[in-house]
Amino acid sequence: MKELWAIFRRFVPPYKKYLILNIIFNILAAFLTLFSFAVIIPILEILFKIKEASYEFMPWGSASLKDVVINNFYYYTQQCIYDWGPIGTLAAMAGLLVVMTMLKTGASYLSSYFVIPMRAGIVRDIRNYVYDKIVYLPIGYFTNERKGDVMSRMTGDVAEIENSIMSTLDMIFKDPIMIIVCLIMMLVLSWQLTIFVLVLLPIAGTVMGRVGKRLKRASLAGQNQWGLLMSNIEETLGGLRIIKAFNAENKVIARFHEGNQEYYRISRAVARRQSLAHPMSEFLGTITIAIVLVFGGTLIINGTSGMNAASFIYYMVIFYSIINPAKDLSKAMYSIQRGLASMERVDVILNAANPIQDPANPEVIDDLKGEIKYDNVTFGYNKDVPVIKNVSLTIEPGQTVALVGQSGSGKSTMADLLPRFYDIDGGKITIDGHNVCDMRVRELRSLMGNVNQEAILFNDTIFNNIAFGVMHATKDEVIAAAKIANAHDFIMSTEDGYDTVIGDRGCRLSGGQRQRLSIARAILKNPPILILDEATSALDSESEKLVQEALERLMQDRTTLVIAHRLSTIKNASLICVMHEGEIVESGTHDELLALNGYYTRLVEMQSMK
Ligand code: ADP
Ligand code: MG
Numbered sequence: 001m002k003e004l005w006a007i008f009r010r011f012v013p014p015y016k017k018y019l020i021l022n023i024i025f026n027i028l029a030a031f032l033t034l035f036s037f038a039v040i041i042p043i044l045e046i047l048f049k050i051k052e053a054s055y056e057f058m059p060w061g062s063a064s065l066k067d068v069v070i071n072n073f074y075y076y077t078q079q080c081i082y083d084w085g086p087i088g089t090l091a092a093m094a095g096l097l098v099v100m101t102m103l104k105t106g107a108s109y110l111s112s113y114f115v116i117p118m119r120a121g122i123v124r125d126i127r128n129y130v131y132d133k134i135v136y137l138p139i140g141y142f143t144n145e146r147k148g149d150v151m152s153r154m155t156g157d158v159a160e161i162e163n164s165i166m167s168t169l170d171m172i173f174k175d176p177i178m179i180i181v182c183l184i185m186m187l188v189l190s191w192q193l194t195i196f197v198l199v200l201l202p203i204a205g206t207v208m209g210r211v212g213k214r215l216k217r218a219s220l221a222g223q224n225q226w227g228l229l230m231s232n233i234e235e236t237l238g239g240l241r242i243i244k245a246f247n248a249e250n251k252v253i254a255r256f257h258e259g260n261q262e263y264y265r266i267s268r269a270v271a272r273r274q275s276l277a278h279p280m281s282e283f284l285g286t287i288t289i290a291i292v293l294v295f296g297g298t299l300i301i302n303g304t305s306g307m308n309a310a311s312f313i314y315y316m317v318i319f320y321s322i323i324n325p326a327k328d329l330s331k332a333m334y335s336i337q338r339g340l341a342s343m344e345r346v347d348v349i350l351n352a353a354n355p356i357q358d359p360a361n362p363e364v365i366d367d368l369k370g371e372i373k374y375d376n377v378t379f380g381y382n383k384d385v386p387v388i389k390n391v392s393l394t395i396e397p398g399q400t401v402a403l404v405g406q407s408g409s410g411k412s413t414m415a416d417l418l419p420r421f422y423d424i425d426g427g428k429i430t431i432d433g434h435n436v437c438d439m440r441v442r443e444l445r446s447l448m449g450n451v452n453q454e455a456i457l458f459n460d461t462i463f464n465n466i467a468f469g470v471m472h473a474t475k476d477e478v479i480a481a482a483k484i485a486n487a488h489d490f491i492m493s494t495e496d497g498y499d500t501v502i503g504d505r506g507c508r509l510s511g512g513q514r515q516r517l518s519i520a521r522a523i524l525k526n527p528p529i530l531i532l533d534e535a536t537s538a539l540d541s542e543s544e545k546l547v548q549e550a551l552e553r554l555m556q557d558r559t560t561l562v563i564a565h566r567l568s569t570i571k572n573a574s575l576i577c578v579m580h581e582g583e584i585v586e587s588g589t590h591d592e593l594l595a596l597n598g599y600y601t602r603l604v605e606m607q608s609m610k
Contacts (some may be wrong), residue, residue, distance in 0.1 A: 003340050004172075007165065013123060015118035019173075022118070023115040025111035029104055030181035036100030037317050039170070042077045043093045044310040054078060065107065066188065104364045112170055119166040126161065127345065130154050131510045133349055136549035138356045140381070148231025153349055157342035158227050161574040164339030168332035168439075175325035175332075182322045189315045190307050193296045197319065200288050201326070215273050216337035222266040223345055229259050268337070277334045281327045292319060326581045356420050362440040368447065369397040371416065371432050372527045378426035379417060387413050389582040401568035404603060405579035411563045414579070418561070419445045431529070449522035451551070455514035457506030462491055463498040465506070465517055469525040477524060483552040485520035487513070510545025510577045530560040537565035567607055576600070585586050 012019060055075040058068045080089040134150060142150065150533045187196040236243065236252055245254055296483060300312050301533035307315065316464070374393040380386040387410050395401045403411040417424055420436055436444055449469075457465050466481060467473035478498065482488040490513055494500040506514045515535060522530065536544045548569060555562075564570040571590045578586040578599045586599050 003343075004165070004336060007340075009344060011122045012118065016122055018114045018118040021114040022111050023173055023177070025107045025114065026177045029107040029111060029174070030178045030609035032100055032104035032107055033178065033321060034185050034318065036097055037102055037314060037321070039093050039097045039100065040317060041310045041314050042074065043097075044313060046077075046090055046093075048080070048310075053248070072216065075599065079193070097129050101560050108174070111174060115170050115173075119162075119169050122169075123166055125157065125163040127154070127158050130158065130346060130349055133352070137349075137352055139416070141352060141354075144519035146231075148229075148234040149227040150349065151234065152223070152227040152230035155344050156230070157223055157345045157593060158169075161339045161346065164335035166339075167344070168253060168336055168339075170330050171328050171332050171578035178325045179322045179329075185318055187526055189311055189318075190296070190299070192304070193292065193307075193315065196295055197288075197292055200291060207280075209500060215270065215334055216264060216341050218270045218512060219338040219341040222263065222270050223342055225259065225263040225266055227345075227593060228261055229256070232256055232259055236381070242335075248467050274334055274338075276371075277331050279478060281298045281330050284435050285323045285327055289316075289320070289323065292316075350519055355423060356441060358440050358442075359438050362443070363438045364433050364443070365432055365434055365439070365447075368528050369432050370447075371395065371430075372529065372559060372561070373430045373433075374414070374417075374427070375430065376427035377414075377417065377424050377429060379413065379422065379424045381413075381422075381516050383425065386425070387582050388417070388424075391582070391584055392427075393577060393584060393587075395559055395561060397559055399561060399574045400555055400556055400570075400572075400575040402576045403561065403563045403579055404567060404570065404576060404600070406603075409579040410473075410582040412533055415561055415563060416531050418531065419450075435522075447527055448529045448531055450531050450533070451515070451518050451535040451554075455506060455511075455518040457502060457509075457517060458516055459501065459504050461496075461499050461501055462493055462494070462517065465502065466520045466524055468521055481524040482517075482518040484523050485516045486546045487520050487550075490516070510543065512539050512547055515539060515543070515547050516550055517597060519547065519554055523554055528558055528572075530558045530562075532560065532562040534565045565606055568573045578603070 055071055055078050057075050058071045060068060061069065063071070077089065077093075080092060084092065117245055130153070140514070183194065183198075186197065232255065236256070242407065243249060296307075296312055296315065300307055300309060372393075372395040374391055377388055377391045379388040391414065393401070393414075401413060405411055413422075416422055417429060420441060423437065431439075431444075431447065458468070463475070463478055466478050475498070479488060482491055482498075491498060491500070500508075502508050504516075505515070509517070513540075519535075532551065532555075536547050539547055544566075562570060562573065570576060574589070575587060576590060576593055577584045578593065579597055586593055586596055588596070594604065
């Protein structure tokens with residue numbers, strides 16, 4: 001319950017207006033329910049000719065409000081019977097019942113009407129919060145196993161919150177109001193009987209609550225398993241090519257079925273427990289009614305309560321009308337448990353800490369020269385296993401420095417440390433003498449352009465993909481950038497030119513074309529510092545030439561850190577650093593390194609053998 005209120009306090013405030021309207025109409029509906037049923041008493045009395053007494057009109061204030069209202073109601077009923085006869089009166093009463101019920105259902109519809117924008121709005125908000133947070137979190141948060149899990153939290157769990165917590169939002173206010181209003185009326189009718197009822201109801205409630213607790217635990221397990229399945233699906237979609245090439249279909253199918261079976265087992269248990277709610281509440285409700293019927297009947301037969309038979313029937317009708325909301329409420333409590341489990345999972349993302357923060361007093365570089373310095377840098381993805389060990393490296397302004405080395409030696413990691421995709425564990429990285437941690441993250445990243453091995457493109461037009469990193473780029477600027485990147489010709493030959501949509505991750509383009517688009521993007525951003533991480537290694541030699549040309553134009557006059565797989569592409573670098581197991585083991589120009597006859601020579605020999 002406490003958790004539920006916490007959720008409301010977090011998400012409801014923007015929708016206060018709707019909440020208030022909802023509550024007003026709920027109260028109205030509850031009172032109309034009472035009065036529509038109150039008409040039943042005189043109907044019964046007319047039918048069974050219980051009341052023979054005659055009534056005088058009572059002026060206001062001559063007795064308590066309750067007595068005056070009841071007395072005058074009987075007085076008018078009596079008058080009607082005189083004027084229209086009992087049958088006519090009965091028909092009029094029935095008509096009154098219909099009208100009251102119409103008003104009641106109308107009010108009840110309006111209450112739902114106003115709760116809906118709140119319900120749908122909160123779900124929209126939660127989805128937005130999660131998305132915003134995902135974009136904000138550092139790259140290090142999303143390891144591959146986690147991506148599917150994040151997806152499942154964003155889709156499955158948010159949907160679960162919508163289906164459980166938000167869909168019960170309606171009842172959460174409606175039912176308690178109905179119950180309270182009815183209980184007050186019941187107290188007015190017979191306090192003895194009502195106290196008896198009040199003792200009974202919590203006992204039934206406690207039994208229901210027990211089962212609910214267990215439900216939450218099972219749901220949590222279920223959602224976690226769902227996350228694993230989503231990860232599995234994501235991985236499969238990404239690796240379908242390899243799965244087929246290695247004839248591994250049966251292997252992945254078996255793995256998926258196993259996980260899915262486990263999910264089946266958990267969701268079966270959850271659903272069974274949940275479907276227990278309905279029969280159990282019905283059973284407990286009927287037992288309660290039976291007990292009240294016996295106890296109340298005894299009170300009337302013994303004459304120890306002020307009630308007569310007609311008002312006892314009215315009492316039972318009202319009591320019955322709180323049984324339903326109470327049942328709904330208990331059912332809602334069940335599904336809320338599932339929603340709370342999902343909320344917990346969504347909160348893991350929403351509350352995830354981002355270690356990459358802006359400093360309190362950010363330093364601003366006014367006139368950037370572009371000197372980059374790695375000073376005794378140590379870093380490990382896992383604190384115990386350093387991937388970069390005490391590396392020092394200086395890149396003078398406008399210089400091109402190349403990192404080469406075996407795969408896994410830490411080259412990409414070195415490049416990722418500069419824009420603070422990860423924070424280093426020891427040493428420091430400076431740009432023009434300013435520690436990167438002392439700069440605003442946005443500003444730091446605005447200094448750099450990236451071109452990676454896999455061109456990262458979005459399912460959008462070519463124009464928007466090139467203009468991705470800058471606000472308000474004009475068509476001419478984009479075309480100019482595309483020309484420098486050797487991309488203009490192939491863009492013009494596509495169906496809609498710059499307005500061509502390139503498909504998911506640019507799947508409708510070849511590797512070389514994708515790469516030239518990402519180079520055009522970097523050219524348009526015009527950053528003083530450039531990071532090229534194996535930008536040409538995924539390409540065939542034909543497109544490599546075009547890309548290499550584009551890159552060389554891009555690198556002019558910029559401080560560049562280039563990571564290269566093919567050594568032929570970096571022969572002209574001012575400095576080549578050879579990395580081996582997280583350390584720079586050799587550095588110098590191409591010729592100097594060859595003269596050393598060490599790691600570099602071996603790398604060169606390995607490549608020329610191909
Ligand atoms: P390179 O680019 O030289 O091939 P990387 O910098 O990508 O090498 O990787 C260096 C080491 O760090 C490797 O041992 C790799 O397994 C590890 N590594 C790379 N990325 C991650 C990551 N996101 N989480 C954990 N370990 C990683
Ligand atoms: Mg790499």
